[in-house]
Amino acid sequence: MIHRYWMPALIGCGVLGTATIAMAAQQSEVERGAYLARAGDCVACHTAPEGKPFAGGLKIESPFGTIVSTNITPDPEAGIGNYSRDEFAAALREGKRADGANLYPAMPYPSYAKLTDDDIDALYAYFMQGVEPVAEKAPESDVSFPFNQRWGISLWNWMFADADTFEPKSGQSEQLARGAYLVQGLGHCGSCHTPRGLLFQEKALDDSDDAYLTGETLEGWWAPNLRGGGGDDDGGRGLQNWSADDIVAYLATGRNDHSAVTGEMTSVVANSTSHLSDEDLHAMAAYLKSLPRAADGEKSTRSETTPEQTEKMLTAADVEGKPGARLYLDNCNACHFANGQGAPQVFPSLVDNELVNADDPTGLVHVILAGARLPSTPDKPEALAMPDFGWRLSDEETAQLATFVRGAWGNHGGEVTADQVAEVRKSLPEDRQSSKPDFVD
Template identity: 55%
Template sequence: MKTFIKIVASLAVLGAIALGVIIFLPVSRTAPLSALPADYQVPEGHGKYVMRMADCKACHTAEGGMPFAGGRAIESPLGTIWSTNITPDPENGIGNYSLDDFRAALYDGVEPDGTHLYPAMPYENYRKISEQDVRALYDFFMHDVTPVAEKAPETDLTFPFNQRWGLRLWNWLALRDAGHKDLYDDAVLDRGAYLVDALGHCAACHSPRNAIMAQDGKNAEDSTYLAGGVIGGWLAPSLHGENSAPAKWSEQDLRDYLSTGRNSQSAVAGEMTQVVGESLQHATDEDLHAMVTYLRHINGKSPGDTVADKGDDDANAQPDATTALLASADPSMPLGPRLYLDNCNACHFVNGKGADGVFPEIDGNSLVTADTPNGLIDVILNGAVLPSTEKRPARLAMPDFGHRLSDEEVATLATFVRQGWSNDAPVVTAKQVAAIREKTAE
């Protein structure tokens, strides 16, 4: 017993020492990654373009709120984190930030007073942004954004996650060296990697999380890189692997999806709607080409590689069991297919293939077959709206069905589409539907 007490006491002392070390660790701020001439001037319009590629507006603008004034709720496993005001207002925003302060927030997640930002701010990725782009962002926010004298809601997580000093240890464990490394002897691939890894911070959503909730995969050298993640309960599908979209889609389909939010296979929903609407639709043709080339390259695709034409396949294929059942319109068919015919068939058709660029496919759709059905349930209950983009301005909308379908009916319909055609995903329960209905009704 005495030995046990000594062990416990020793562990307590060691824990207290470790806690003290963490608390009193100096707050580190990464210096500029490269030197620029003293008379360096940001090229006109470059700051706004970098802001768009970094997707700053989507997270830092509340629905119906002033641009960049914060107040957008970001759901995390720890609780709700509220985005901050990043307008140049001196009291409520970043108006008093120096360039070094601004860089420290981007690279290290540290505010001027030493407060640590929660990693919902993707500084794991932003610490790869070049000095030229850091300067451009700073110039844009200080000179081109209207100050908003409005304080964003305070993030108030439960203990122990409200103890931000603990993020010093998290940063020490999670962060890799700052800077973006060129991995290829190809300027297009290196530019694509920079856009995906640094500015676009795609891994923040599309890579899984490890035991300490850091991104488990930050570049193509990692096996888990872009292997799929979960954000706000929705699946962010894999972008890396034989079943990923960049591996299965044509170059044009991938380009269309990123720039317009729709293609011959699928359409955006959830957070990706904001990404396309506020960010990717504004990419230059050169940058869009670089991203598509890079995403296809890491999936073993070379420029010019094509995929089989699905029209030819469909024309020669015999109707599968699901298609045959729906086409029969048999009055005695189970509830699932009857609900599909009543609510979904007009747009997505009996073969689940939808209409190219208008109604997405259901057969093989990653949202439909995701391990977590939350996204599918949300879309059935609340509908979805495609972003209006310069290339595809029509704001197409899927209606909501939550007002006309019960929890049990939504679960039955969702289970049917998750297991119809070539899909093979687990069933959906009424309890899962009720939870999403309650959450989205707030």
């Protein structure tokens, strides 16, 4: 079609015209690649804090040691300037470096294996022509024996990685297929949201297995179950209670009426999903809503207290002998309110919230101790903050407060102990660990 449209111009302009048109096509290929790089969130891993984009140097902690991301700018010495298109494809889809060595699976090639040839071409055009070269090598990874033996990864790849490109299911609508492609492939959402096995492999790389996207704890944060289909007998959980528009709002701005983004997901929203088109976000949301969710396998400790009972107790300040509820009134009520629902898009609701109710309370405790800051996104540039309370609450008080929140308003999380809080406190930066600093009486 395009050919016929351009034909008169081609005849009219001769050789010069052809070159200009070729350049324009090249330009749009680079732009398409830039967009796909957003969808793949390459910048998040391949950029050090304060470092130049894509110059590598980010330290990624793994059970095997510290893996350092490499320079993927087109510099021929320090970066990937000498990679051919096929070597680039092999790095992305098979985890093979140009010299034939295996890459560590910290690079999400088990997901990128799904990428189509067209998308690889566009990404290659972008990384060769649209990215500023940086002539600085990233530091080496610090991985201990035997994991520093890269050949060993071949066995892991043979067992767990799957080199098939994405195929839509028969009868799958175009929108669902697009959503599945983005979520499973470039978005590599499963690398955080799918449970891992003993050898750190994702238990499923796509929805052919029920474990896909059922949630995982990573570095102290709970990455929730993302399967949003159907509702179970107690009315549904997490994304089951979100509409497709709620999911789109969360991915575009980091917030919606149910939740606000914290932890590792903050960078995903800031660097990747907030830059995607509405159409692609709707496709991803539709796909997540299409995944059926099993009702079993999750603890059902829904508390006896109804939302109305908790709200009444807090509104009447009837908290005698209930230290957790008193701590909530003193510290949290001003923003999250007696009904626990906060204010839409501003203060997230704590009712039926995944982070609050997760089996592993680490994320909740982390937010209370260290606070959280919403990312600034193109749609919502202002960054809202949740203050940190680690400096004013002891481990015991934090445990009482967290236990209260997990059982209030019909929530279904379990008890939190002071020992669990002490563990999370140890993971904070050193200057944030002390509960009562010297200047507080």
